[in-house]
Amino acid sequence: MEAEALYNFCATESDELSFYKGNVLKITNMEDDPNWYTAELGNKKGYVPKNYISLRPHTWFAGRISRQVAENRLRQRECGSFLVRESESAPGEFSISVSYGDHVQHFKVLKDRDGYYFVWEEVFPSLNQLVEYYKTYSIARERTVFLSDTEQTQKRPHHAHALLDFNPQHNSQLHFLRGDVIDLLDCSDSQRWKGRCRGCVGYFPKEYVQPIYH
Numbered sequence: 001m002e003a004e005a006l007y008n009f010c011a012t013e014s015d016e017l018s019f020y021k022g023n024v025l026k027i028t029n030m031e032d033d034p035n036w037y038t039a040e041l042g043n044k045k046g047y048v049p050k051n052y053i054s055l056r057p058h059t060w061f062a063g064r065i066s067r068q069v070a071e072n073r074l075r076q077r078e079c080g081s082f083l084v085r086e087s088e089s090a091p092g093e094f095s096i097s098v099s100y101g102d103h104v105q106h107f108k109v110l111k112d113r114d115g116y117y118f119v120w121e122e123v124f125p126s127l128n129q130l131v132e133y134y135k136t137y138s139i140a141r142e143r144t145v146f147l148s149d150t151e152q153t154q155k156r157p158h159h160a161h162a163l164l165d166f167n168p169q170h171n172s173q174l175h176f177l178r179g180d181v182i183d184l185l186d187c188s189d190s191q192r193w194k195g196r197c198r199g200c201v202g203y204f205p206k207e208y209v210q211p212i213y214h
Contacts, residue, residue, distance in 0.1 A: 017040075058131075060084055063191060070097035074098070161210045173204060182196065183197070
């Protein structure tokens with residue numbers, strides 16, 4: 001996932017990553033700390049404060065889900081429907097799962113020593129650019145398959161019913177009560193969603209809500 005820097009940040013610890021306003025960062029892990037993400041910029045890696053950046057989420061980014069879960073989501077979808085998932089065993093590594101209509105194919109996204117992503121010979125500085133390329137060029141070699149997220153975009157829920165009360169443990173989380181209707185702002189993460197309720201915005205476990213599809 002990509003994020004744009006909203007402000008300059010100067011690292012004060014050896015494991016932090018400095019950046020300037022306007023830089024585009026590659027976010028590689030969002031789960032270890034509620035206030036810090038791990039990111040890459042060029043050949044450098046480190047922690048970045050999440051309130052200094054703005055995520056560029058995509059409906060196709062499914063987060064850290066298993067190969068089997070990806071296949072269940074894509075089964076019966078039109079050929080070309082896809083999602084990008086983070087490796088369960090190796091954080092920071094990704095795979096693209098693609099529906100072929102009758103089955104699901106998985107492509108491992110590799111990274112060269114300069115930090116560029118690739119599936120075949122073509123290399124890209126970000127996952128976003130790699131995905132955009134294979135929307136117009138076949139990602140498959142044995143047949144023609146273009147990535148298409150049209151169906152996924154149409155199926156994205158915009159609201160959800162709260163099934164349980166949720167009491168935040170961090171300032172970044174969203175408080176709501178059972179029965180509340182939540183406006184869904186970001187459903188790209190497989191573990192937590194971002195929403196708005198009672199005038200407040202924050203994150204919450206997706207298991208606490210039931211999506212409303214229109």
